[in-house]
Amino acid sequence: NAGVTQTPKFQVLKTGQSMTLQCAQDMNHNSMYWYRQDPGMGLRLIYYSASEGTTDKGEVPNGYNVSRLNKREFSLRLESAAPSQTSVYFCASSADPWTSGGQLETQYFGPGTRLLVL
Amino acid sequence: GQQLNQSPQSMFIQEGEDVSMNCTSSSIFNTWLWYKQEPGEGPVLLIALYKAGELTSNGRLTAQFGITRKDSFLNISASIPSDVGIYFCAGLYNFNKFYFGSGTKLNVKP
Secondary structure, eight states: OOOEEEEOSEEEEOTTOOEEEEEEESSOOSEEEEEEEOTTSOEEEEEEESSTTOOEEOSOOTTOEEEOOSSSBOEEEESSOOGGGOEEEEEEEESOSBOTTSOBOOOEEOOOEEEEEO | OOOEEEEOSEEEEETTOOEEEEEEESSOOSEEEEEEEOTTSOOEEEEEEOSTTOEEEETTEEEEEOTTSSEEEEEEOSOOGGGOEEEEEEEEETTTEEEEOOOEEEEEEO
16 A cells, blocks of 8 residues: 555756656545645645546646546646746645545645756 | 745754644634644644634644634644654635645754
């Protein structure tokens, strides 16, 4: 049981290049999330997916696209990378935000992808 | 987006001391969360708070959900070196969107 895995761990891009960040979870979770974390700031939600085939914008979606092709995988794509997208990207998953008992399901985070755009 | 103001930004304390940090918002949140992040890793949930006024403990950690639903605090008692890390508050808005504070970096001197 690997939890949440992310690839790659590090990436350097030139401005204008494209790339896809991969995320997979093996916990059979419905909900998955993409965040970015910048120095001195908390995590900001880019996109989330409440279930397979559905996605919704978070706080900072501009410049990104996502794809939830199946229950396990949720990818984040940068079509034309910009220096402002230099950040650490975290993927997370949870069973659902809420269980039937009204308690919040824990979000499990991956180890992060460190992206530098030159 | 929703703004969470977390303070202090950083703390340098002696092992054994108690620590207090807080988070405020201009918006009402349904749920307050506290996470810890260690270098090179993703955040790990420490405590979740669901009701205004709720006080919840997890070992040496105690957190409270403010009466106004716009603030929360986290206390760590008798700090130890492994408490070092960055602590984030987060609010759950509209039942499915998480907003994070900017973090409190905790340093503990042995």
